[in-house]
Amino acid sequence: MQPDPSDMQRLQVVEKHISKCGDVRRVGDWKSVLREVDAAVAAGADSSYQLFMCRAEAFLKFHQIDDAESILLHIPKSEPHTNSSSQARFFGMLCEAYSYFVRAQIEMALGRFENAVTAAEKASQNDSRNVEVAVLLNNVRMVARARVRGNDLFKSERYTEACLAYGEGLRLDPSNSVLYCNRAACWFKLGQWERSIEDSNQALHIQPNYTKALLRRAASNSKLERWEEAVKDYEILRKELPNDNEVAESLFHAQVALKKSRGEEVTNLKFGGEVEEVSGLEQFRAAISLPGVSVVHFEVASNSQCKQISPFVNTLCGRYPSINFLKVDIQQSPTVATAENVRIVPTFKIYKNGCRLKEIVCPSHDMLEHSVRHYSF
Structure with a gap:
């Protein structure tokens, strides 16, 4: 039975877009990656597991971590691999290895380091000869170790050494908001509030709704008596954490301090009043x-x-x-x-x-x- 010419034409169009997607991915042109993925999906590859993962990888590179995770949560279930399809490749990786490869990066960005290591190890088990997979596995393991070392040092109140450990992790993974936030906590403990704000800003640039980073920045701004900035951050936190009494009290004190700095009278103000x-x-x-x-x-x-x-x-x-x-x-x-x-x-x-x-x-x-x-x- 001869294949339908229109089906063959659609397949060729899909293959062309996937090939282009691989080319632009190789040079880190993630905007074009998204465009080629959308074109391949529109041409008929609307149930391709790998294309969904490719879109998630592109979102991650744009620091759209929530969107990347959403794809993981809602991705269509892949078909069981047959002997022939299990050897199919996507961007030079075995298909299943690519899925774990992307998942490992997303788990790492979300601070789920153990899950990231597990996913990277599965990618390596599926395609042990792939260089990209081998590099990722090595990095993920080293970043996870740096984070554990940093956490242990922080708990021991060895904050300067903890800073160095988190910094080593950031050298390997410079877009990790969790490591920036952890290092910001170290700077805060060391009284280096400007540096704490810098690392909090980096974390928030990567993950804008990162509550812990916002808390670090608000507390550091308070220490530096930058009351207007502190109030803005605490107001956002108050919406995100409406039942957090510590945030409410910090907001109150920052508001009172802001009023004082503006020369307003603040006598008889007290926290936790009732109607x-x-x-x-x-x-x-x-x-x-x-x-x-x-x-x-x-x-x-x-x-x-x-x-x-x-x-x-x-x-x-x-x-x-x-x-x-x-x-x-x-x-x-x-x-x-x-x-x-x-x-x-x-x-x-x-x-x-x-x-x-x-x-x-x-x-x-x-x-x-x-x-x-x-x-x-």
Whole structure:
């Protein structure tokens, strides 16, 4: 039976793009690698396990680690290898070896060093003669050893030696965000906060959502009294770790220090306050005249919208501890409602040192938090 000419033509197109993909991969042109992979998939190779792995490798080279890992998690299952297909090659490697080769690099980038060694060893078992595989296996083993050595030295409080160990790992794997972050911790312990920030920045350049690196940078900026930078980092961390009390307290102290550096009055500010209930006009005026920003929730306890948003106000109180949060039931305190001209609930008003800055009527959660965040600096 003669093969279908159109199928043969599609196969030739796919092979052409895969061949080009190999050429541009060899010279490290990862943008062209992605383009050729997409072209091969569009031409009909939409279930090729190796092309999916090639895309993951390209994402990794662009420091898009989450995208690379996502491909690993969602990649189609490969067909069992027959005797003939098990000898098929992809970029000069046996196909199965290439899959483990890419997986080892991704595991290493994510800081899963033991998994990386296992994957590299499997790649070597599948294709022991391939030079790329042999080099990767050697590097992965040496980087993993450097990391273990660095960790042991760090635990023994030998921070200078730990820096050298992590540095040796970075010499072999200069795009490893985990090693940069670990070395940043050493610099911090040694009081070299500028260098800690430099390594944290390197880690965040490679992995922008790396929480530990953000913590290191925020703490180092605090030590250097760069309060604005510290507050920005702690604000991001507060969103990522909403239940972390240490982050909340660090944010509060950085915010207080920032206010002091700007010459603002910061007396009577304390961490971990609660939403204060205000019941009379005199108490209300005294409360909003406290130093800093006050957010007042005008409510009616029985109102359904007030019931819905009230727990979120409690959350914001914990999330923005430098702000005074107050609530006034306008049925219980009509004099306050009249003085502030509040007729609709829930209404929120934001004050600073007794002066009203903003009024929001029936806001969404996002709108309310956006306003609170804006005035928290």
